Amino acid sequence: MSRKYWLVKCEYDTCSFEELSNRPNGIGYWRGVRNYQARNFIRDEMEEGDQAFFYQSNCKEPGVAGVVDIVRAGYPDPSQFDDAHQYYDEKSTKDDPRWFSLDVQWAKAFEPYVSLQDMKENKRLKDMKVVQKGQRLSIQPVTEKEFDIVCKMGGL
DNA sequence: GCCAACGTTGGC
DNA sequence: GCCAACGTTGGC
Numbered sequence: 001m002s003r004k005y006w007l008v009k010c011e012y013d014t015c016s017f018e019e020l021s022n023r024p025n026g027i028g029y030w031r032g033v034r035n036y037q038a039r040n041f042i043r044d045e046m047e048e049g050d051q052a053f054f055y056q057s058n059c060k061e062p063g064v065a066g067v068v069d070i071v072r073a074g075y076p077d078p079s080q081f082d083d084a085h086q087y088y089d090e091k092s093t094k095d096d097p098r099w100f101s102l103d104v105q106w107a108k109a110f111e112p113y114v115s116l117q118d119m120k121e122n123k124r125l126k127d128m129k130v131v132q133k134g135q136r137l138s139i140q141p142v143t144e145k146e147f148d149i150v151c152k153m154g155g156l
Numbered sequence: 157g158c159c160a161a162c163g164t165t166g167g168c
Numbered sequence: 169g170c171c172a173a174c175g176t177t178g179g180c
Contacts, residue, residue: 134161136177
């Protein structure tokens with residue numbers, strides 16, 4: 001079992017990388033992923049010990065701010081059972097949960113920040129999912145090679 | 157704020 | 169099971 005690599009997206013306004021670093025132990029919880037492809041990655045493939053890029057979307061300069069460790073993955077997303085929650089799913093049951101969550105821990109910040117534009121301009125990253133047009137998936141697998149390249153761009 | 161790309165829903 | 173309509177994502 002070798003370590004896997006991911007890219008996890010978050011809207012900048014909801015959870016910036018800086019905000020994550022200020023939390024107790026730098027731990028953040030992913031809730032509300034309601035896409036089946038992303039769900040399958042979280043439930044079936046993501047494991048404790050994997051690493052991920054923390055990608056910020058919906059902001060002036062979208063891109064990767066740094067690296068997080070996956071500290072827990074593939075457990076049922078609590079928000080689906082809470083009928084007061086915006087992510088409540090009435091069709092999901094505790095015996096057969098439909099949606100899953102992951103927890104991440106702040107690991108290392110990039111310096112410099114690696115913007116989407118930077119990644120698009122790097123020919124060696126042309127097959128990376130996040131640079132493809134129309135790619136909206138919030139949880140994406142990243143190859144080891146892509147992980148190394150982007151880490152170098154981010155000064156690690 | 158616009159709009160292209162994509163996923164989901166639901167009628168048939 | 170097709171596909172049009174609709175909703176959402178997310179870069180620009």
